[in-house]
Amino acid sequence: MIEVRNLVKNIASSHRQNAQKNGIAIIDNLELLIEQGQSASVQGASGCGKTTLLHLLSGLDHPCAGTLIVAKHAIHNYDETRLDYFRRHTIGIVFQQFHLLESLNVEDNIAFTARLAGNLDPHHINNLMQQLGIADMRNQRVTKLSGGEQQRVAIARALAHKPRVVFADEPTGNLDEHTSSAVSELLFSTCRALNTTLLLVTHSxxxxxxxxxxxxxxxxxxxxITPSLQKS
Known part of the structure; x- marks a missing residue:
């Protein structure tokens, strides 16, 4: 599950260097609760703090105040060593910029995090590649792929080690409408099957x-957002 209480994150203004005390609040006493295995989406204008929220919840950034509990990990109290272990074993992340390893082929990119976590399941990885339509590319270098194909590799990598929580930042931003629909449904259905909590940022x-x-x-x-407003 994800539990956020009184979360504050300040950024420095042009006139103030100490963001911890005097900056502008991009996250301001934010509250959020997502039960284990449930999913939630976040929308909003560019620059409103959506990506910052994901970075805080994944331990890539540090809050100025508040409580952050992710899959029973109180990460607001963690040092860098514990955060590294938390990221490796507990969560999966789909970045906007992919962050794929250019020296590796598709299959090795997908398996990389699972190997680090000691949770490599070749059958699971093969299923992910088949469902995402990238199985035929398994031996290709990721530098040879289109942006949409790289995005699918990044999604498969985030799910490869069967994480308890997945954070996704515009996971279908580089896909056409048809592929976006198929990949989105796969992302949600796989998380449900694994009882994985999903929080994603999207403009869609x-x-x-x-x-x-x-x-x-x-x-x-x-x-x-109420269902009627969400669909309007």
């Missing part, structure tokens, strides 16, 4: 509507 109303709960982010806080 269709993708957001697949989540159990949908939120809009503004003024550093989250507001739950």
């Amino acid at each position: 109303n269709d993708v957001a509507a697949l989540a159990d709960d949908a939120y809009h982010m503004t003024s550093g806080q989250l507001t739950k």
